[in-house]
Amino acid sequence: MTAMVGVVGLIGLPVVPVPAGLLGIAPIQPSLPGEIDPIPRQPFSTAAPGTAGAATFGSPVIITGDDTGEPGIDIAQDGTIYVNAPAGFLSSLPGSASFVYRSTDGGATWVKTPAGLRGLFPGGGDSDLSLDPETGKIYMTDLWLGSATVSFSTDQGESWIANPLEGTVVQDRQWISTPGGGTVYHLTHQIPAGLVVSKSVDGGVSFLLRTVAATPADQMGCICPPGTLISERGIGLLGLGDKVGFVYATSTGGVRFARSTSGGLLFTNRDVSPPSSADTTQAFPVVANAGGGHLVAVWMEIEGDRSRVRFADSTDWGSTWSPPRTLVDAGASVYPWIAAKGSKVAVSLYNTDATGTPGTVPEDARWFESYLESTDGGATFSGLQIVDPTPVKSGPICTEGTGCSGNRELLDFQSLALDGDNRANLVWTRSIDNQSDTELRFARQQ
Numbered sequence: 001m002t003a004m005v006g007v008v009g010l011i012g013l014p015v016v017p018v019p020a021g022l023l024g025i026a027p028i029q030p031s032l033p034g035e036i037d038p039i040p041r042q043p044f045s046t047a048a049p050g051t052a053g054a055a056t057f058g059s060p061v062i063i064t065g066d067d068t069g070e071p072g073i074d075i076a077q078d079g080t081i082y083v084n085a086p087a088g089f090l091s092s093l094p095g096s097a098s099f100v101y102r103s104t105d106g107g108a109t110w111v112k113t114p115a116g117l118r119g120l121f122p123g124g125g126d127s128d129l130s131l132d133p134e135t136g137k138i139y140m141t142d143l144w145l146g147s148a149t150v151s152f153s154t155d156q157g158e159s160w161i162a163n164p165l166e167g168t169v170v171q172d173r174q175w176i177s178t179p180g181g182g183t184v185y186h187l188t189h190q191i192p193a194g195l196v197v198s199k200s201v202d203g204g205v206s207f208l209l210r211t212v213a214a215t216p217a218d219q220m221g222c223i224c225p226p227g228t229l230i231s232e233r234g235i236g237l238l239g240l241g242d243k244v245g246f247v248y249a250t251s252t253g254g255v256r257f258a259r260s261t262s263g264g265l266l267f268t269n270r271d272v273s274p275p276s277s278a279d280t281t282q283a284f285p286v287v288a289n290a291g292g293g294h295l296v297a298v299w300m301e302i303e304g305d306r307s308r309v310r311f312a313d314s315t316d317w318g319s320t321w322s323p324p325r326t327l328v329d330a331g332a333s334v335y336p337w338i339a340a341k342g343s344k345v346a347v348s349l350y351n352t353d354a355t356g357t358p359g360t361v362p363e364d365a366r367w368f369e370s371y372l373e374s375t376d377g378g379a380t381f382s383g384l385q386i387v388d389p390t391p392v393k394s395g396p397i398c399t400e401g402t403g404c405s406g407n408r409e410l411l412d413f414q415s416l417a418l419d420g421d422n423r424a425n426l427v428w429t430r431s432i433d434n435q436s437d438t439e440l441r442f443a444r445q446q
Contacts, residue, residue, distance in 0.1 A: 054385035055373060055424070056446045063101050063110045063440040069411030069429040071440050074129045075419045076136040080104050080156060083427050085440060086411070087124040090144060095119040097149075098127035098142045100157050107425065107442045113157030118142065121149040121164035130178045139184050139204050141166065141176040148174050150186065152204040167207045168196050173225030173284075175246070178204075179233035185244050185264060187213075189225040194218070195248060197229075199264045201238045213258040213267040214248060220275070222251035227285035230295070232317075239263040245318050247285040247297055253278045255285050255299050259318040272312050273324040278303040282358070282399040283335050284413055290340035293317045296378055298327065298338040298347055307357045309336045309349055313378045327372065328384055332365070334358040334397055337415045339424070345374040346424040348416045350392055351384060358397040359407075366391040369414065369428045369441070387443050393431040409438050419444075 063071075068085040075081050081103040090096045097115035123142030130139045138153040140160075147169055151162035166174075166186060174188035182203040190196040195214040198207035216223060227247035234241025244267075245259040253276035260267045273280070278301035285299035295314045300307060308329040314321045327336075327347060336349040354365035368386045398404035401412070414428035423445040430439050 055371065055382070057371075057387050057426075057443045058446055060388045060390070060441045060443045061107055061110070063427070063442050064099070064112065065439045066099060066112075067436055067438050068099060068440065069409060069438055070413045071415060071427040071429065072128055073415050073417045073425060073427045074131045075417050075425060076131050077133065077420065078136060079106065079420060080136065081107055081419075081425060082129055082131070082138065082157065083110075083440065083442070084127045084129045084140065086127050086143075089125040090122055091124045093122075095121050096124035096144070097121070098124055100129070100138075100140070101440075102157055103442075107444050110442075114159070116153075116158075116160040117162040118149060118151050118160045121162055122146075123149045126173050128175045130176045130184070132178055132180045134180050137178075137203075139176050139178050141174050141186060143171070143174055145170070145172065147171060148186075148188065150176070150204060150207065161205075163205070166198065168198055168210065171196075175226065175229040177229045177231040177244075179231040179239070179242050181233060181239070183231075183233070183239035183242060183263075185229060185231050185242075187226055187229040187246050191223070192216070195226045195246070195258065197244060197246075197260075197264050197267070199239070209264065211260075211264055211267060213246070213260070213264075214256070214269055218256065218258075218269045219248060220250040220252040220254070222249060222281060224249055224251070224281050225284070227299070228287055230287055230289045232289060234261075234263065236263065240265070243317055245287065245295070247272060247287040247299070249280040249285055249299065250275065251281065252276075253280055253301075255280050255297065255312075257287065257295075257297070257314075257318045257321070261317070270318060270321065272297050272321045273299070273310065276301075286336065286338050288338045288340040288345075290345065290377070291342060294340070294377065296338055296340045296345050297321075298336040300334060300336055302357050305356055305360065307332050307334065309333045309347070311338075311347075311378065327381060330384070332356050332358055332361050334367075334399060335410075335413045337413060339416050339418045340378075341418045341422055343375055343377045344418065344422050345378045345381075346416055346418060347372050347381075348387070348414060348424070348426050348428075350397070350410070350414060350428070358399050361396055363395040365395060367393045367397065369426060369443075371416075371424065371426065373424065387426055388428075388441060390430065392428060394434060406435075409434075409436055
């Protein structure tokens, strides 16, 4: 498969995929399926959830009883915690702004921030936040399929400047990331072009630069939304030295990473996990930046009647990746997330001790918000532990998106972030009636 990169274009101009070979980019030789790590490492724990040797978490806090799901979490340098979640696609008209909750006391109490100008525009489909690492300025994207409403706030979400037309038309599952300095990157699945990264150099007011970072061919034919987006500030005018990247699944059982070291002008696509007999498309792969060129990624694989959580890392900002390793294969798992800073790597997920895939476990299966971590950069991991003794849900979890007829009230992920003291802060959805009555919960590592 020829690696592809995108050539940047302005709004209204086409973006043309170009074979990587024409730009002198050598294709990566993928690892063989089942290849083991030649560097000796202690084995990862694949035990069922427990408490032996576990990290300590405070009592879970209910953030809100709003019937929402898939919460995202971001933590500002001053310790302010933000959680965002979708309100429901065009749930109210003319505006349908997704939710942003804020805590200034370490997650003990929460307030819902006002929608402000966001409330005048469509949204509610999918949401994501990113914070300027120095100023704490909030950038937000809110999906409404025709495009996304992008907005920003400089007063902790009390007021917003909003633009209902991010610029990429006919889009799905978007993510946003800022390295700071007024530069913002926006990733979305644009049909039919592929996975498109847009760039703002005016503090989120407009996103005029646009690049097809991964085509359907790069996805091996998968018409699938991307996993998460990361960015790192570099040297150069208009963010031209920034590093930008994201993970995505392929239709051939693999996971790939699209990376740019030119501020989103050009992208190359690298294998994180080579093609396999597994299905990697039923949950978003997630990537995190630990700093110093060290990236880490997790994803879910379905193979036969089992699910497992896999891990790989890179020490050269995604140019090459370690062979994938299994983190969790006990019971059934779904929707893993990862965060990293320095030598700490934190992973959260939903797990049950029942055997099967998320969609085939028995009706009496109980799912729990669960956690494991590494303090040596991912060389070894602790055992899997239950964070909250209250089950998230019972029975199957549907991972087929809008194709689900039920069992999708958790939506498509839970998440975590590391704070300034390197403590894991987790947010997840709990289903109260196993149908549509949900609440968002939070717990912080002590």
